[in-house]
Amino acid sequence: MNRNTEYPIDWSWHDAQGFGRLVNVSGTMTSLGGSIATERVARATAAAMPRFARIHEMQARASEVIARLTGAEAGFLTASASAGITLAVAGCITGMDPARAEALPMDPGPRRHVAVQMGHLCEYGAPVSQAIALAGAGVRIVGQSTLAKDYQLEAALDETCAAALYVVSHHVVDYGMIPLETFIEIAHARGVPVIVDAASEYDLTGLLARGADIAIYSGHKFLGGPTSGIVAGARDLVRAAYLQNIGIGRGMKIGKESIAGAIAAMEQWMERDHEAVRAEETRALQMWQAAIADLPGITPIRIPDPTGNPLERLQVWIDPGVAGASAAQFAEAFGRNDPPLVIRGHEVEKGYLQLDPCNLMQGQAELVRDALVKVLSDGAAAAARIDPRAALAAARNGGTQAYLDWPG
Numbered sequence: 400m401n402r403n404t405e406y407p408i409d410w411s412w413h414d415a416q417g418f419g420r421l422v423n424v425s426g427t428m429t430s431l432g433g434s435i436a437t438e439r440v441a442r443a444t445a446a447a448m449p450r451f452a453r454i455h456e457m458q459a460r461a462s463e464v465i466a467r468l469t470g471a472e473a474g475f476l477t478a479s480a481s482a483g484i485t486l487a488v489a490g491c492i493t494g495m496d497p498a499r500a501e502a503l504p505m506d507p508g509p510r511r512h513v514a515v516q517m518g519h520l521c522e523y524g525a526p527v528s529q530a531i532a533l534a535g536a537g538v539r540i541v542g543q544s545t546l547a548k549d550y551q552l553e554a555a556l557d558e559t560c561a562a563a564l565y566v567v568s569h570h571v572v573d574y575g576m577i578p579l580e581t582f583i584e585i586a587h588a589r590g591v592p593v594i595v596d597a598a599s600e601y602d603l604t605g606l607l608a609r610g611a612d613i614a615i616y617s618g619h620k621f622l623g624g625p626t627s628g629i630v631a632g633a634r635d636l637v638r639a640a641y642l643q644n645i646g647i648g649r650g651m652k653i654g655k656e657s658i659a660g661a662i663a664a665m666e667q668w669m670e671r672d673h674e675a676v677r678a679e680e681t682r683a684l685q686m687w688q689a690a691i692a693d694l695p696g697i698t699p700i701r702i703p704d705p706t707g708n709p710l711e712r713l714q715v716w717i718d719p720g721v722a723g724a725s726a727a728q729f730a731e732a733f734g735r736n737d738p739p740l741v742i743r744g745h746e747v748e749k750g751y752l753q754l755d756p757c758n759l760m761q762g763q764a765e766l767v768r769d770a771l772v773k774v775l776s777d778g779a780a781a782a783a784r785i786d787p788r789a790a791l792a793a794a795r796n797g798g799t800q801a802y803l804d805w806p807g
């Protein structure tokens with residue numbers, strides 16, 4: 400039933416391969432393998448592996464499932480949501496002209512701009528502006544990082560604009576930006592289609608229902624599929640984006656196994672008992688909160704997801720003078736626990752850590768509770784010995800540093 404708790408804790412694979420154990424309390428992170436698939440999804444993926452199949456036929460099936468899942472006219476699967484952004488932009492530039500698709504990214508032609516509000520130019524592991532530029536498009540920045548105005552969007556949407564991109568995410572600035580409905584209204588009045596990057600949003604129907612022409616989701620985040628991206632929306636734009644597989648989409652292709660797995664994940668999502676999953680997560684949050692609430696200098700509060708996804712996280716405020724170490728030092732200390740806990744530490748400079756229960760496996764809620772108490776109380780002295788500046792730098796720049804330090 401529950402994708403996270405159906406597996407018991409089992410380190411045999413990690414140990415046999417010589418890979419480090421870890422407990423993921425950070426959410427769906429690419430650097431940790433995204434999400435874990437249920438048996439059903441894993442079986443669907445494995446079943447496709449030793450067989451030939453017609454990819455267009457499989458993608459047509461995916462289109463039907465995406466239509467049921469999102470309410471879109473059509474959809475297709477690609478390598479990732481990031482690839483989906485690039486392909487959707489490219490489709491808006493070329494339409495159904497194969498020669499133009501083959502000319503990208505060198506020659507996007509006259510309609511070559513994509514309007515994006517400055518506060519939406521986010522980084523999700525890579526800059527969204529690069530996903531646009533990979534299609535050969537130029538980013539036309541609307542407004543400033545904290546305020547974008549309607550007339551600024553209107554002015555940006557001239558005849559050289561192929562599309563407008565809107566990002567719904569905790570990665571973007573959450574005030575001062577143009578509301579989605581207004582953004583769509585202004586773009587449509589100028590005949591410009593709106594692409595919504597909703598990679599990490601649970602609302603699979605609402606964005607298209609509110610008028611977005613294309614919505615893009617990750618298949619490997621909350622959906623629990625294999626690494627994949629979902630492009631859903633108006634049939635003509637989806638078909639034009641799909642056409643890009645003869646060009647720039649080649650390096651972003653999805654294989655038969657991931658199509659089969661993503662279809663199974665989408666079907667499972669529609670059948671899943673979401674209430675029961677929420678209840679599991681809430682139980683873990685309450686347990687953690689109760690376990691550390693009385694520790695000196697530690698204030699755990701449950702906070703809703705900032706974009707309205709139906710999930711909560713535990714925000715653990717740390718008063719370093721009382722707790723003995725800073726949030727950044729504790730984040731590092733959790734990584735040195737046995738087994739290591741990977742927590743959300745990307746806002747440690749504000750004085751808190753976050754714990755995300757969405758990817759826990761069976762028995763891990765208790766394991767995390769015990770580790771929390773251990774690291775935040777007895778472990779405070781050890782955490783205090785961690786270089787605070789290095790810990791802060793690791794939490795903030797660690798994603799890139801891991802590539803620079805890669806031993807391969």
Ligand SMILES: *Cc1c(COP(=O)(O)O)cnc(C)c1O
Nearest residue numbers: 479480481523568596598599617
């Ligand atoms: C995760 C994410 C992406 C990238 O998704 P991938 O499928 O990993 O490429 C893009 N945009 C937002 C807002 C995201 O959260």
